[in-house]
Structures are given as structure tokens and as C-alpha cells.
Amino acid sequence: MIEVHQLTKRYGSTLAVDGLSFQVPRGVVTGFLGPNGAGKSTTMRMMLDLDRPTSGSVTIDGRAYHQLHQPLKHIGALLEAKAVHPGRTAYNHLLWLARSNRIPAGRVDEVLGLVGLREVAKRKSGGFSLGMGQRLGIAAALLGDPKILMFDEPVNGLDPEGILWVRNLMKSLAQEGRTVFVSSHLMSEMALTADHLVVIGQGRLLANLSMNDFIDQNSHGFVRVRTPQPEALLDALAMARISTRPLAEGGFEVIDGNPAQIGDLARDHGISLHELSPQRASLEEAFMQMTADSVEYRTGDIHPSADGTAPPPPEDAGVARTGAADSGGWGAQWNRTSGKRRKES
Amino acid sequence: MGDFSAVLFSEWTKVRTVRSTWITLLVAFVVTVGLGAVISAVTNSQWNSMSDRDRLTFDATSTSFSGIYLGQLAVIVFAVLVVGNEYSSGMIRATLAAVPQRITLLLAKTVVVLVLVLPVALVTCFVTFFLGQALLGDHGTSIGSTHVLRAVVGAALYMTFIALLSLGVGFMLRKPVLSLGLLMPFFFLISPILSNVPKVKTVAHYFPDIAGTQMARVVGDNSVPYGPTAGLFICLAWVAACLVGGYALLKRRDA
Numbered sequence: 306m307i308e309v310h311q312l313t314k315r316y317g318s319t320l321a322v323d324g325l326s327f328q329v330p331r332g333v334v335t336g337f338l339g340p341n342g343a344g345k346s347t348t349m350r351m352m353l354d355l356d357r358p359t360s361g362s363v364t365i366d367g368r369a370y371h372q373l374h375q376p377l378k379h380i381g382a383l384l385e386a387k388a389v390h391p392g393r394t395a396y397n398h399l400l401w402l403a404r405s406n407r408i409p410a411g412r413v414d415e416v417l418g419l420v421g422l423r424e425v426a427k428r429k430s431g432g433f434s435l436g437m438g439q440r441l442g443i444a445a446a447l448l449g450d451p452k453i454l455m456f457d458e459p460v461n462g463l464d465p466e467g468i469l470w471v472r473n474l475m476k477s478l479a480q481e482g483r484t485v486f487v488s489s490h491l492m493s494e495m496a497l498t499a500d501h502l503v504v505i506g507q508g509r510l511l512a513n514l515s516m517n518d519f520i521d522q523n524s525h526g527f528v529r530v531r532t533p534q535p536e537a538l539l540d541a542l543a544m545a546r547i548s549t550r551p552l553a554e555g556g557f558e559v560i561d562g563n564p565a566q567i568g569d570l571a572r573d574h575g576i577s578l579h580e581l582s583p584q585r586a587s588l589e590e591a592f593m594q595m596t597a598d599s600v601e602y603r604t605g606d607i608h609p610s611a612d613g614t615a616p617p618p619p620e621d622a623g624v625a626r627t628g629a630a631d632s633g634g635w636g637a638q639w640n641r642t643s644g645k646r647r648k649e650s
Numbered sequence: 651m652g653d654f655s656a657v658l659f660s661e662w663t664k665v666r667t668v669r670s671t672w673i674t675l676l677v678a679f680v681v682t683v684g685l686g687a688v689i690s691a692v693t694n695s696q697w698n699s700m701s702d703r704d705r706l707t708f709d710a711t712s713t714s715f716s717g718i719y720l721g722q723l724a725v726i727v728f729a730v731l732v733v734g735n736e737y738s739s740g741m742i743r744a745t746l747a748a749v750p751q752r753i754t755l756l757l758a759k760t761v762v763v764l765v766l767v768l769p770v771a772l773v774t775c776f777v778t779f780f781l782g783q784a785l786l787g788d789h790g791t792s793i794g795s796t797h798v799l800r801a802v803v804g805a806a807l808y809m810t811f812i813a814l815l816s817l818g819v820g821f822m823l824r825k826p827v828l829s830l831g832l833l834m835p836f837f838f839l840i841s842p843i844l845s846n847v848p849k850v851k852t853v854a855h856y857f858p859d860i861a862g863t864q865m866a867r868v869v870g871d872n873s874v875p876y877g878p879t880a881g882l883f884i885c886l887a888w889v890a891a892c893l894v895g896g897y898a899l900l901k902r903r904d905a
């Protein structure tokens with residue numbers, strides 16, 4: 306298991322990661338979510354002992370990364386930067402990696418097959434497309450058959466086919482009992498793959514919870530209803546004290562509605578329904594609001610506690626979740642004026 | 651300290667699987683041998699127009715090694731790229747993730763450069779010597795003469811030391827353009843010029859290339875206040891300083 310403890314990284318005047326603490330649960334896909342510049346890549350580099358933390362620590366199964374014997378057999382990582390020499394063939398790139406950790410050379414052919422690069426194994430990686438480069442990076446991560454996998458923005462720049470492939474790969478890795486830690490700046494991507502979420506903004510922890518909890522807390526459900534007898538149904542709903550909202554394209558939404566209840570109600574009043582579909586507000590919106598607030602909070606006010614208006618950031622996962630529950634969800638706790646979202650670069 | 655032999659094998663695999671390794675080392679061989687041959691042939695043909703003083707201090711062995719002056723640049727490129735390529739491609743992160751013990755990595759690269767450059771330099775220097783002596787004709791010397799074998803081996807050691815020193819600089823400056831931008835002008839222009847400037851030259855005499863030149867001489871250079879053995883140790887001190895400096899920065903810095 307990966308444990309991140311009070312991790313802080315400062316580059317000159319930039320505080321890239323700020324007192325970050327969380328644990329990556331075993332055997333599931335954990336999404337590491339945050340807008341560009343939130344500190345995801347920096348955190349991942351510190352997990353691999355590539356960047357030195359200003360303070361704090363990371364342990365993998367209780368040990369620092371550099372204390373792992375043959376680390377590729379514990380953790381496989383795909384980092385954001387393309388990390389291959391353009392003049393070396395895909396096969397030889399994997400070969401030197403394999404040799405550094407005493408992984409048999411036969412495994413190189415195996416992972417090349419796994420990622421579908423066997424045909425181009427003897428070609429120089431300099432001529433690879435972005436998708437092929439990404440596959441080579443994933444092959445390198447899988448090389449040591451590690452229990453933990455870490456991917457930094459793996460679908461960035463991939464075509465739809467590649468994106469689908471990466472999603473399925475991550476799910477199947479978790480199904481094999483592996484721990485998958487994957488970063489993204491897109492909520493929609495995480496919603497499709499992650500079982501657990503760690504959300505950061507401006508280097509700080511914003512949320513650490515299961516995907517289901519995130520959905521429950523952040524997406525307000527409603528039911529879309531269409532009927533040829535709208536007046537009758539609206540009356541029936543009003544009598545049952547269920548609030549509604551008309552839709553521009555006809556029909557209406559029942560806020561926080563339960564489809565079974567609405568269907569029964571319609572039947573009791575002899576009303577026919579042409580549509581009865583549960584809907585969810587976009588998670589992307591919830592995520593944007595959450596991070597926009599943190600961005601504004603961090604850039605607009607260096608000492609937020611002094612003016613007493615900004616809420617203190619959650620100290621750790623436990624506090625974060627309790628806070629969320631108390632105040633009725635993330636939107637509530639972090640809801641300040643509409644945040645100027647930092648431009649994504 | 652990590653699994654040194656595995657890392658060594660891995661570093662060897664890296665070096666052997668890029669074309670720049672073989673191109674730079676081949677260029678080092680061709681230039682050193684070729685330029686040495688040309689200068690030896692020219693010296694032979696111009697012998698009669700040389701001053702008496704030049705004839706008295708004439709060193710047939712070191713004349714045949716004149717091409718090292720240019721050939722060393724290819725050796726520098728080779729060694730700088732061994733580490734610089736990793737920084738320019740971003741591969742250093744893959745390397746350090748696979749080998750997080752940075753001392754192990756630096757030592758493995760050092761050993762790989764050593765075991766690759768030393769034999770190439772020995773072959774280069776022996777070929778250069780025999781071809782140069784043949785072209786010097788009557789003015790040439792033989793391998794059996796006093797101190798000649800020592801000078802030939804000394805020249806090969808010098809090329810090897812330049813490679814190791816460049817590797818250390820490569821670790822310090824990371825970007826190949828920076829390392830080459832420092833090392834190439836230094837060895838090609840700055841050091842040769844400074845070592846001829848009065849006063850400055852008392853310091854410049856301890857530069858690695860001047861010290862290395864003493865190792866490859868049979869007839870002592872009376873403008874330099876030390877002999878071949880001291881030259882060897884001065885060169886070694888430069889190599890050690892650059893590698894220690896490279897390690898200090900590699901250990902401290904973010905990848």
C-alpha cells in the first residue's frame with residue numbers, strides 16, 4: 306500500500322504540493338484528480354523518489370521507494386514525460402529496463418505482446434506516434450509484473466481507441482488484484498474507471514472518498530418525465546409534495562424524485578407516462594466547482610484564516626469526509642462565489 | 651548499494667543500443683589516427699626546414715599523437731551523451747525509477763565508459779603510433795625504445811580520462827549542449843591558448859589536457875614543471891573531482 310504523509314514540495318516560490326496526506330487503497334483503481342498544475346505529477350515523482358520532498362514522506366508497503374529491492378517488481382510507473390531515447394528500439398528500451406531489475410529478457414516479448422507493439426519492437430521509438438509511445442510506457446510499467454501500477458495522465462492525447470484500451474487495461478489490472486493509481490484532470494475519465502478518488506487542488510487534498518460516495522454527494526439526481534397529461538401529473542405530484550421543474554423541450558424534471566414512486570403515482574391516477582428516466586447532474590461540474598473554489602481560495606488569499614471568511618482546508622481524509630457529510634456535500638463546504646478557474650494549459 | 655552487476659549490465663545494454671556510441675568512437679579512432687598520420691608525414695617531409703632547437707626537442711612518439719587534440723572531441727561527445735541523452739529525452743526518470751540508488755547508477759555508467767573507451771583508446775593509440783612512426787621514416791622511433799611504450803599507454807589513458815571527466819561534467823550540467831558547450835571550447839581553444847599566455851600558464855599547466863600531454867611524451871617538455879607520473883595523477887584528480895561533483899549534484903537534485 307502507498308501512504309503519503311504530509312508531503313510538501315516547493316519549487317522556488319511555487320508551492321506545488323502542500324501538506325498532502327492520503328493512502329492508496331489496495332486492489333482497486335484510485336483516481337488522482339485535480340486541474341492542471343494541481344501537483345499530481347509532482348506528487349507522483351516524489352512517490353518514485355525522483356523529486357525530493359521539501360518535507361513529508363511516502364512509503365510503499367512501509368518502505369521508502371529507494372529502499373525497495375528491484376523496485377520495478379513492486380511498482381510500475383508511466384510518467385507524463387516521454388521517457389525514451391528516440392534512437393533506441395522499443396525492444397532495446399525494455400531490455401535495458403529489464404536487466405536493471407533482473408527481469409528475464411523473455412518478459413520483454415511478453416509485455417510487447419500485451420500492449421500490441423510486437424510488430425514494431427525492432428523500430429526506433431523516435432518514429433512512434435503518441436499512442437505507440439504511450440503503449441511503450443505502459444509496457445515498461447508492466448515489465449516487472451508489479452502489484453502496484455501508477456499512471457500519470459495515461460489517456461492524454463490518445464485517440465478514442467487508445468483511450469478505451471487504457472480504460473479497460475486499468476480495470477483488468479485491478480481485477481487481477483493490483484493497485485492502480487491513475488491521475489487525470491478530467492472527472493469524466495475518472496468516473497469511468499476509478500473506484501476511489503483522491504482530489505487535489507493547488508497541492509492540497511480536497512477529497513478522499515469512494516467513487517460512489519462522490520457521486521452520492523455531488524450529483525443531484527432527478528427524474529425526467531414526459532406525459533400526454535402533464536396537468537394531471539403535476540397536480541398529483543404537487544399533492545404528494547414532490548417539486549418539479551419544466552423542461553424547455555417539453556416534459557419536466559422531478560427533483561430528487563424516485564422513479565418507482567412517480568410511476569406508481571401515475572398509475573394510481575390513471576396517467577400514462579411516455580418517459581420516466583433517472584438523470585444525474587454532471588460530475589464534471591461538481592469537480593470543477595470544487596477545484597475552482599480551492600484555486601480562488603489559494604490564489605486570492607494567502608492568509609485565509611486571518612479574515613475569517615475562508616473555510617480551513619481539510620487536514621486529512623477523515624476530516625475531509627466528515628466535513629463533507631456535515632455540510633451536505635462538497636459543493637456546500639467549498640461553495641464560495643463562482644470561482645475564476647485557473648486556465649488549463 | 652543496489653544490485654551493481656545488474657545495473658552494470660543494464661547500462662551496457664543502453665550504451666550498446668544507440669548508434670551515437672559507435673559513431674563517436676569510430677570518429678575518435680579515424681581522426682586520431684588520420685590526423686596523426688598526416689602530421690607525421692608532413693613533419694618527415696619538412697624535416698630539413700626545422701630549426702635545430704626543434705630538432706633537439708623533437709619527440710617522435712608525441713608527434714604521432716598530434717591527432718588526439720582533435721580526436722578527443724569525439725570522445726567527449728560520446729561520454730557527454732551517455733548521460734546527457736537521458737536528460738534530453740527524459741529517460742533519466744525511467745532510469746532513476748528503475749535504479750533509485752544514484753551512486754550505483756553513477757558508478758555503473760563510469761565502469762561502462764571505462765571498459766568501452768579504454769580498449770578503443772589502446773587500439774587507437776597503438777595504430778596511431780605505428781602508422782605515425784612509419785610515416786616519420788628515418789625520424790621515427792620504435793616501441794622498444796626507452797619510455798615509448800609508457801608514452802603510448804599514457805596517450806590511451808589520457809583519452810580514457812577525458813571520457814570519464816566528461817561523464818562527470820555531463821552529470822553536473824545534464825543538458826548535452828551545456829556540457830559540450832563547456833568542454834569542446836575548453837579543450838580545443840581555451841586551454842591551448844591559456845597555456846601559452848605568460849603568468850596564466852603557471853596555472854594552465856595543471857589543466858587536464860596539458861597534464862595528459864605529459865603522459866604521452868617521451869622527451870620531457872621543459873616548459874611544464876612536472877613529468878609523466880605527476881601528469882597521470884593530475885589527470886586522475888580532475889577525473890575524481892568531476893565525478894564526485896557529478897555525484898553530489900545527482901544525489902541532491904530532482905530528476
Ligand SMILES: Nc1ncnc2c1ncn2[C@@H]1O[C@H](COP(=O)(O)OP(=O)(O)O)[C@@H](O)[C@H]1O
Binds near residue numbers: 320339340341343344
Ligand atoms: N520542476 C519544476 N520546477 C518548477 N516548478 C514546477 C516543477 N514541476 C512542477 N512545477 C510547478 O508545480 C505545480 C504543480 O505541477 P504538476 O505537478 O505538474 O501539476 P499537475 O501534474 O497536477 O498538472 C505547477 O505550478 C508547476 O508549474
Ligand SMILES: [Mg+2]
Binds near residue numbers: 342345346347457458
Ligand atoms: Mg501532470
